Amino acid sequence: MLSKVRIVGSGLIGTSIALGLVQRGVSIQMIDASTSAQSLATDLVGGVEVVDPELVIFALPTSRLPMVIASEFELNPHSTFMDVGSVKGEVALQIETFPGLKTRFVPTHPMAGREIGGAGSARADLFQGRSWILTPNPELLQSSKNLVVEVITTLGATPIELSPSDHDRAVAKISHLPQIASSLLAKQLINTPAEWMELAGQGLRDTTRIAGSDESLWKEIIHSNRVELRPLLINLQNDLEAMINALDDPATIAELIASGRQGKAAIPGKHGGVAREYSYLPIVIDDKPGQLGSIFNECAAMNVNVEDLIIEHSPGQLSALITLALSQTDAEKLFTHLTSIGWNVHPIRK
């Protein structure tokens, strides 16, 4: 069982890991180049001094790894090491320069984060239900891998093994490319008349949500993964050019939009595994406290599990439209029940 962990880096990720492990009785020492950051994180997690930790976690930008890796390796000659950086090819190269480290260093990447950084934003539940990728090299000791898998599962995440290059190609496509597309789309909104912006719907909000992310974090991620990103960006650029050239040609426009629908269909559902299809039940309620509670009480009474919920307010009106995502069976059961007791329920949508 894991009992002593040293965490180098007292930001969002390092402190969140610490909060989760401390809850399980692990002794943690927080380290940071900034003494104030180290002090804040130590207070938040109840950090202590730890000698001979089983595990040292590098929770800092990959660009700062070279500044600490040699001294930490020397200081903790028997420990297992892991990092949490967003790009893994570079880390694999760095490890190569330290003979003996390869057997005890596990490069990892938790698929979790927040727009706001710092120890103050840390949450013990940050990794709950998320994927956490490991990119172990063939020489890694099984005992070191087991230790890291134990940390990941203890924090509520699911360990997934990939090669460093597969990892970097995968996140380039499913995470870094969407970030760039969202940011560049949102950039086009600068200096748009306010009365036009009033017309913005959910589509614009959804497509630009992640454009609110922090540029100091993303400049490093994008720069580090530039080799994998470049061909993806060029493909996107070619498709954008194809759309511009097709503006006079509705058939080609339709092909491009249809291809987008095909690509979207490849995204699995929220729960992982096969994409889940929900049924949607729209209910018009008074926009005041108590209404939502009453509906959820009816759900509980009918043993109906709400998978998701969308609330749409009507500006200047006293009603709101809430839409419950449910299994088809639950949707039918709830529709009949709520209708029978007088709620304003609309037909189920797929």
Add this chain to the structure above:
Amino acid sequence: MLSKVRIVGSGLIGTSIALGLVQRGVSIQMIDASTSAQSLATDLVGGVEVVDPELVIFALPTSRLPMVIASEFELNPHSTFMDVGSVKGEVALQIETFPGLKTRFVPTHPMAGREIGGAGSARADLFQGRSWILTPNPELLQSSKNLVVEVITTLGATPIELSPSDHDRAVAKISHLPQIASSLLAKQLINTPAEWMELAGQGLRDTTRIAGSDESLWKEIIHSNRVELRPLLINLQNDLEAMINALDDPATIAELIASGRQGKAAIPGKHGGVAREYSYLPIVIDDKPGQLGSIFNECAAMNVNVEDLIIEHSPGQLSALITLALSQTDAEKLFTHLTSIGWNVHPIRK
């Protein structure tokens, strides 16, 4: 008061308008080039034969307007006319060819829709809380404009006046450009290994949600608004090229990502008007019926209004993380209250 309406076009929009108006006692006649579509919509809305309608609504693609406008104008010489197309410049040009029509034709565009078309998907509440744009010409009769505004407000939408060119420029930027960006981004996902797709997070889901839209609808919208779209697409292309050229230059990457954050900040909050800042209260609950109801009952007891709600499930676990969007005051009140009665509440986030 409006009493008789003729709706030409029995798809999603036409039938949804009919459903909303029938509820207010308006007599509706549904018309469609397809007799089966006309019959289905008539059944759904309880359509009747209407003579001398006060209002004729063209609820069909703008490309089909020329096929019906002359005969409808001749058939209903005293009626007011409105259309509901997504692009307004073309309609303004078409009206010019019918002397006498300008005083009684109101081009409009409801900012509402669904990914699924057809009368079967129609909903009386489709327009609740949405904006509905009018692009009246200077010769329009006040009585005709009043009639259309009455329809819009009756359906729960908010009428907004714009010039046809402002409308087309506005929707190009806030609706058509995001659709194209989302579709082309999603297109890049085709043939991605399934195990990579398993890593997809909320960012990818949000940025590609509208890529599920119907290409037959969008090919017409994009083609019709190509004049306004072209410069916007070229700007986006230039920014994409700037990002590709900046991949070796973290400072320029940061500038581009920061510009995206600036653009995103221009989007107003859900309620319209000034963008609203919510505080977010994360609560870990058991993932079973009854928990959400209990929380909302506490909200009601404390007179706390929930503005929005995010539910995150943890695959394979028995807990879920729900995050309530609240005013700062309500968030603080609820945090103290829920904590005092033993809920697993995490610190408020901005």
